Amino acid sequence: MTAYIIRRLLLGLLVLILVTILVFVVMRLMQGDPLLLFVSQSQVGAGSYNPEQLAELRHQYGLDKPLPIQYIDWVNGVLHGNLGKSIFYNDDVWRLVKEHLPITLYLGVWSFIISSILGVAIGVICALRRGKWIDSVLTVLANLGITVPSFWVGILLIYFFSLKLRWLPTGGYTSPFSDFWLSTKQIIMPVFCLSLFSIASLTRQTRSSVLEVVTRDYIRTAWAKGLREGVIVIRHTVKNALIPVITILGLQVSFIFGGAVLVETVFNIPGMGRLMTQAVFQHDYQVVQAGVLIVALIVVLSNLIVDISYGWFDPRIRYT
Amino acid sequence: MTIDVETGEKPIPPSDVAKVSPRYGEFRRVVRVFFGRKLAVFGLVIILVLILTAIFAPWIAPYDPYKMNLSQTLLEPSSKHLLGTDSLGRDTLSRIIYGSRSSLLVAIGAIGMAAVIGELLGLISAYFGGVVYQIIMRLTDTIMAVPLILIALVIASVLGGGLKNVIIALGIGMVPVQCRVMCGQVLSIKQNDYIMAARATGMGNFRIMIQQIFPNAFPSLLVVTTVGLGTTILAEAGLSFLGVGVLPPEAAWGSMIFAGYKFLLTYPILSFAPGVAIMLVVFGFNMMGDGLRDALDPRLRGVF
Numbered sequence: 001m002t003a004y005i006i007r008r009l010l011l012g013l014l015v016l017i018l019v020t021i022l023v024f025v026v027m028r029l030m031q032g033d034p035l036l037l038f039v040s041q042s043q044v045g046a047g048s049y050n051p052e053q054l055a056e057l058r059h060q061y062g063l064d065k066p067l068p069i070q071y072i073d074w075v076n077g078v079l080h081g082n083l084g085k086s087i088f089y090n091d092d093v094w095r096l097v098k099e100h101l102p103i104t105l106y107l108g109v110w111s112f113i114i115s116s117i118l119g120v121a122i123g124v125i126c127a128l129r130r131g132k133w134i135d136s137v138l139t140v141l142a143n144l145g146i147t148v149p150s151f152w153v154g155i156l157l158i159y160f161f162s163l164k165l166r167w168l169p170t171g172g173y174t175s176p177f178s179d180f181w182l183s184t185k186q187i188i189m190p191v192f193c194l195s196l197f198s199i200a201s202l203t204r205q206t207r208s209s210v211l212e213v214v215t216r217d218y219i220r221t222a223w224a225k226g227l228r229e230g231v232i233v234i235r236h237t238v239k240n241a242l243i244p245v246i247t248i249l250g251l252q253v254s255f256i257f258g259g260a261v262l263v264e265t266v267f268n269i270p271g272m273g274r275l276m277t278q279a280v281f282q283h284d285y286q287v288v289q290a291g292v293l294i295v296a297l298i299v300v301l302s303n304l305i306v307d308i309s310y311g312w313f314d315p316r317i318r319y320t
Numbered sequence: 321m322t323i324d325v326e327t328g329e330k331p332i333p334p335s336d337v338a339k340v341s342p343r344y345g346e347f348r349r350v351v352r353v354f355f356g357r358k359l360a361v362f363g364l365v366i367i368l369v370l371i372l373t374a375i376f377a378p379w380i381a382p383y384d385p386y387k388m389n390l391s392q393t394l395l396e397p398s399s400k401h402l403l404g405t406d407s408l409g410r411d412t413l414s415r416i417i418y419g420s421r422s423s424l425l426v427a428i429g430a431i432g433m434a435a436v437i438g439e440l441l442g443l444i445s446a447y448f449g450g451v452v453y454q455i456i457m458r459l460t461d462t463i464m465a466v467p468l469i470l471i472a473l474v475i476a477s478v479l480g481g482g483l484k485n486v487i488i489a490l491g492i493g494m495v496p497v498q499c500r501v502m503c504g505q506v507l508s509i510k511q512n513d514y515i516m517a518a519r520a521t522g523m524g525n526f527r528i529m530i531q532q533i534f535p536n537a538f539p540s541l542l543v544v545t546t547v548g549l550g551t552t553i554l555a556e557a558g559l560s561f562l563g564v565g566v567l568p569p570e571a572a573w574g575s576m577i578f579a580g581y582k583f584l585l586t587y588p589i590l591s592f593a594p595g596v597a598i599m600l601v602v603f604g605f606n607m608m609g610d611g612l613r614d615a616l617d618p619r620l621r622g623v624f
């Protein structure tokens with residue numbers, strides 16, 4: 001087990017190194033000079049900068065060095081906790097991340113909790129009531145849930161709940177520590193949008209894997225033994241049906257971060273997704289590099305946790 | 321479409337065993353199961369309508385989708401303009417009809433690219449194993465560590481947006497799924513005795529891959545590809561919404577939603593209508609994919 005975890009951690013590290021190379025190379029293929037963009041935006045009237053100033057800036061950001069050296073400098077910095085400097089914000093990337101990441105994590109954790117509980121619960125209900133009206137209705141809803149674009153659902157929600165009914169604010173973000181009530185009202189719609197796809201895909205997966213398990217002989221045996229329904233459902237059915245569901249659960253982390261890119265734009269939330277989208281448009285290399293690396297790190301770690309948790313759900317799985 | 325008899329080995333779901341008469345060939349069985357599912361047929365119909373709409377857009381669309389008419393901006397839906405007009409006086413319905421072209425082109429282009437690259441890599445990695453397998457799998461891990469929309473956003477904006485670049489960006493993003501499924505298929509197929517028999521008859525690696533393995537992996541690939549088309553359309557809409565997708569004035573559903581967002585309070589239909597189009601089409605691909613999966617390879621349930 002320990003050997004397995006160590007090997008997986010090493011593989012994860014390798015993947016992260018490949019991610020850094022990938023994003024570094026892709027970003028440098030970008031047309032257009034970020035400094036030129038920055039200078040022309042920050043100074044009144046483009047063209048008022050002189051080439052010397054630009055060369056000075058270029059030197060300051062280390063953009064005059066050869067690419068491999070730039071890469072090594074960057075990785076070296078990352079290993080020392082220095083994520084570089086944002087060209088656009090003229091600020092430490094680490095500080096930007098510290099400001100934006102908690103917001104996305106806060107929304108993401110809510111969304112993860114809500115979607116895992118609701119997704120599995122709805123899936124189990126559908127499977128146990130197979131063919132009944134509740135199953136039909138929920139299955140259709142789940143099929144629609146994996147279909148609708150999250151950002152569009154966000155717009156629908158804003159229209160009905162903010163503009164028409166005036167129940168919820170149209171967007172923005174407030175820390176739950178400064179104004180809990182306002183913060184909660186603000187995150188209801190974004191969290192719903194982020195969770196929708198996850199709830200729907202988990203429902204579909206749970207339903208079909210529970211349906212597969214309920215026909216097994218050991219379930220019949222459990223009924224024959226006279227066990228209570230609750231025990232059969234929880235201990236015998238759901239626990240055995242959860243393995244493929246856990247796989248999907250691991251994918252949710254990636255979906256949530258992907259969704260955050262769009263949902264944060266719709267609701268004007270200053271999270272990681274919004275930061276990275278803007279950085280991509282502003283050619284802000286360092287922010288994009290750091291952002292992608294952090295997202296990849298979280299995804300890789302959550303995949304590892306998922307793989308380890310298989311063993312708990314199914315002791316037959318051996319780690320070799 | 322011909323399907324090798326070998327795939328007949330796959331278990332038919334218990335619910336379908338009774339319906340399927342053993343006298344029929346595999347192809348007839350697949351057709352029966354597929355057309356026995358209302359939702360799958362419904363999905364197929366949606367997709368056929370989409371394809372026809374995209375091909376015949378100039379004849380179906382009531383107006384020119386690019387012609388601005390500044391005296392007729394932001395009209396409410398009426399008998400002249402069924403879905404009203406946008407802020408530049410362009411007919412919304414016509415733009416949605418033309419938008420089907422962008423969606424379909426991006427979906428087919430990106431998935432086509434992902435299928436060719438991904439399936440080739442999956443085939444090679446699983447067939448040869450060893451170092452080749454390790455390298456290719458680590459590369460797919462790398463792409464999968466970054467959410468699809470994020471990696472596509474970065475690549476598309478580096479390349480400068482537009483139809484072709486969106487296809488490339490989403491194509492790269494979709495490679496791992498194709499590669500993984502192909503790889504899984506090949507790993508199990510190559511255990512079969514008929515592969516050993518083929519080798520014993522002196523067949524070369526290349527011929528075994530093309531003639532023996534590929535046809536047997538085909539059903540599963542068809543399923544992932546169908547569902548992948550829907551995923552790509554969703555992702556393309558997301559990219560257009562962010563502003564790196566198909567560039568204006570070219571009609572694309574995602575950018576139409578974004579453009580309408582500004583007028584949400586007064587003209588919500590500008591944002592609502594294109595979203596419904598996206599939803600219908602993705603629903604169509606998903607339901608077709610589900611139907612194909614049940615008909616071709618029930619074991620794939622839950623892989624994606």
